[in-house]
Amino acid sequence: MSNGRLLAASLAGATIVLVVIGTVWPSASAAAYAGGEKFIEDSSTPEAAVQNLGDKIRAQAWDKAYSSLANRAQFTEPQFRRDLTSYYPDLRTYATLSSFEVQPLHASDSDATVRLKMRWSTVVGPSSTTRDLHVVRNGNEWRVEWPLQKETIVPPQVIAVNYLRWDVINRTAGDDWGAQDVEAPHVRIVDMHPVQRAEGLVLLGELLNEDVVPAYVSVSATLLSKDQKPIETGGTFDEISHQLLPKQVTPFLIRFPSVSLADVGSVRMNPFSTLVPASADPVIEIENEKMNPAPDASLTGQLTNQSGQIANVAHVLGTFYDKSGQVVWVGDQYVDHALLPQTPVAFNIHIPEDLARKVSSERTVVSTYTFGDSR
Known part of the structure; x- marks a missing residue:
């Protein structure tokens, strides 16, 4: 389904609200960056280096965040920024990093692995992403190697469409009164x-x-x-x-x-x-669906865009039924990245643990929204 007017209005309104909130109650890091002050450059430990990088990302200080990376020679600053804010217009494009957590996983004298859990605020609610970062020691300081996720390249092709x-x-205003x-x-x-x-x-x-x-x-x-x-x-x-x-x-x-x-x-x-x-385009195919049992009950799968049109936002709805066919729960997830043609994207719908044991069957539907000229 492809009707972006409602979502576009929500995006515009929420963006204004986020700008106002950011102006009235800016974070300490954002205020420091906007005022020309320096961030607290603490790279004495792997965790401190990742914390410092997270502060810069949250303040959208892309140049400073990029300059702090150990492997910045492998990609450009625009590529680093798009890796976090998306290559195509979608929910992440309009999101802000509201908070993050730093969790050490492994450390030695020369390198370490630190998990960065990022919580994004989008116009349809929170979204979370996780990156496991390799941190290397250079003298007395530590620097992060950013694991850039390469942009998916859709090969040139012709896709025939046949949809309702x-x-x-x-x-109109010229019609007879009462029409x-x-x-x-x-x-x-x-x-x-x-x-x-x-x-x-x-x-x-x-x-x-x-x-x-x-x-x-x-x-x-x-x-x-x-x-x-x-x-x-x-x-x-x-x-x-x-x-x-x-x-x-x-x-x-x-x-x-x-x-x-x-x-x-x-x-x-x-x-x-x-x-x-x-219209019935774009056609989104749901593949590899799996019900994962409690305690971390969920419905997982992949969405594949079978059309030649980019779907900027996808909304997945899962309906869960008991043995008698009665609805026991409804769950949903907004996919925060655009669905490119012929490119699978994973989804994960959480199911409350107490209700998961009652689920006998499920049905999944997908709504998509396209805005602007993203093709």
Whole structure:
């Protein structure tokens, strides 16, 4: 699915917010860099060298971070920067490094291995990456060798496409008064039930586009007390596939953190749909899916873009069912790197340990968003 208008608006708004936050509450490293002051150059231990590099990356002091590397002659500063912020526009392009951890793994008198865990703030939530860094000793100081991940090169080729597409022609200002637009698609909630979690009440379910046209969908719910008074209203943004082609099904999950199921008498569900133009391209194939058991329960696999169009953002949704076919959990992950044609990218969806033991089957769907001219 390829409709980037909503995501593009979110990206723009979140970018403004991040800029304001960075201006009002800058980190100490960022303030030092912006003010022309020097970073605290402590390279007396492998951990200190990696800590210093992390501070520079967080402050986006790319030139200083690059200059501190032991193997900088192997690549250019732009390549180092793109390795961290992506070669193609995607979630990482608009992310900032919010925090990081330094964990020593091995050390000798001449070299060491240190793990750098980086937590990025993106417009759709946090994202984590890990690099195991080789650190070498040079006299009395230590320097980091950066493990540059080479850019994937897609060979020149012609990819034939044969996919469905829907265009929408709405009424114009010159139409007669009272003329109506095309009717909104018919959607229906086919499953819904509440689940009590330690963090609050969760509503799980599935929504079906039972029409012959594509739909942009959303779901809201109002919790009612036993005397039918409203308790709280909530909706879902992330844990749903908003754009549905005809006859497609999406899971949804709505969270009510401060509500207990014992206080709820009934639930009023409100599905929403509007007609949107859409196409069935790019086609994303899901490969090598595997359910990993508790204690670190997860669904892993790979996404392969079968089209010739770059998908800037991919959103993976997993619906997990018990033996009776009832939804027991809905999990999701945004892939923070763009999906290039014919290039597999891994995904990992976490499953709560107590619910993982109830899972008998699963279904995975992928939504993609393309913005700008990234082809």
